[in-house]
Amino acid sequence: LAKTTQPISMDSYEGQEVNITCSHNNIATNDYITWYQQFPSQGPRFIIQGYKTKVTNEVASLFIPADRKSSTLSLPRVSLSDTAVYYCLVVLMDTGRRALTFGSGTRLQVQP
Amino acid sequence: DAGVIQSPRHEVTEMGQEVTLRCKPISGHDYLFWYRQTMMRGLELLIYFNNNVPIDDSGMPEDRFSAKMPNASFSTLKIQPSEPRDSAVYFCASRYTGTGHMNTEAFFGQGTRLTVV
Numbered sequence: 465l466a467k468t469t470q471p472i473s474m475d476s477y478e479g480q481e482v483n484i485t486c487s488h489n490n491i492a493t494n495d496y497i498t499w500y501q502q503f504p505s506q507g508p509r510f511i512i513q514g515y516k517t518k519v520t521n522e523v524a525s526l527f528i529p530a531d532r533k534s535s536t537l538s539l540p541r542v543s544l545s546d547t548a549v550y551y552c553l554v555v556l557m558d559t560g561r562r563a564l565t566f567g568s569g570t571r572l573q574v575q576p
Numbered sequence: 577d578a579g580v581i582q583s584p585r586h587e588v589t590e591m592g593q594e595v596t597l598r599c600k601p602i603s604g605h606d607y608l609f610w611y612r613q614t615m616m617r618g619l620e621l622l623i624y625f626n627n628n629v630p631i632d633d634s635g636m637p638e639d640r641f642s643a644k645m646p647n648a649s650f651s652t653l654k655i656q657p658s659e660p661r662d663s664a665v666y667f668c669a670s671r672y673t674g675t676g677h678m679n680t681e682a683f684f685g686q687g688t689r690l691t692v693v
Contacts, residue, residue, distance in 0.1 A: 498680040507580075507667045507684025508619070515678075551619075555680040563609065563632060564669075564682055566619040 468552045473571040482539040484570050486552030489533050497528060497535045500551045500566070508551060508566070512537070539572075547574045582668050582685035589692055594656040597688045600649055601670030609682065610643055610653050611667040619667075625651065658692045665689050 470486040488497065498513040512519055514526040514535070525538040539546055549569040581600040589595050601608050609624040623633040628645045636643070640659070645651040655662055671682040 496678065496680050505687075507669065507687055508682075509684070510681040513680045553680070557678055557680075563621055563624050564671075564680070565621055566611075568618055 468554055468567050470550075470552050470567065470570045472568065473573070475573050475575065476542055477575050478543055479541050482542050482546070482572060482574075484537045484539075484550055484552075484572070485534060486537070487534045488552070488554045491532050491554055492556070494557050495554045496557055497526065497532070498553045498555050498564075499524070499526065499537045500553065502549045502551065502569070511550075513555075542572075542574050544574050544576060546572065548572060580668055580670050580683050580685035582666075582688050584688060585686060586689045587691070589658055589690070591659055591692055592657045593692075594654065595658045595662075595690060595692075597653040597666050597668075597690070599651045599653070599668030599685060601651070601668070602672075602683055603649065605670035605672045605683075607671040607673060607682075608645060608651050609669040609671070610651070611669065611684075612664045613667060613687075614664045622653070655690075658690075660692045663690055663692050 468486050468488045476482045496513055496515055499511045500508040501511050502508040512521055512524050512526045514528050516528050519526045527536040549571050551566050551569040583598045606627050610622040611619050612622055613619045622635045623643045624631055625645045641655055643653045665687045667684050667687045669682045669684040
């Protein structure tokens with residue numbers, strides 16, 4: 465299972481763009497990259513997933529370089545409500561193992 | 577769908593008592609996961625099921641923990657006997673991975689906060 469490494473914490477201000485980078489050096493061909501968000505006292509919530517290049521949805525963008533050894537979650541114009549823990553996961557898409565393994569995550573604090 | 581439903585939301589019990597946590601996954605989802613979250617250890621995968629069959633229980637900390645999924649709409653996680661170090665938030669999650677479906681999205685319940693005194 466590919467191990468992920470991401471910063472423990474980040475600080476930002478309202479209105480700024482936040483980029484959280486995750487490294488996954490031993491990612492396998494059949495692995496997808498996915499990001500989750502967790503607010504206090506709630507379960508994690510899916511944000512975005514990707515395999516390569518760039519993916520964008522209404523919440524965030526995910527940038528994945530050609531070698532796929534890292535990925536960057538981009539949150540445009542953050543607000544106070546984006547304060548949360550963000551988890552980067554590598555998920556095997558082969559049959560037989562579909563579990564999601566969470567690392568330590570990045571604690572994002574957005575200041576006014 | 578109301579999402580993944582867990583009960584109870586909070587449970588306080590005395591050491592040595594049996595505790596049963598319950599989960600109702602989203603209808604049609606073929607995977608169900610049990611996680612435990614603490615400040616020290618983060619979010620740990622305990623066990624997961626595929627079509628009601630346990631696939632991997634290597635995360636279950638010890639024999640005091642057991643999980644069942646008697647049907648597609650219900651799962652339990654039991655701790656017997658409970659100990660103070662079992663105090664944590666326990667999450668249940670479900671996921672659909674149909675054939676050709678490259679989707680990594682899992683849906684989590686609100687969690688059960690367990691306190692063993």
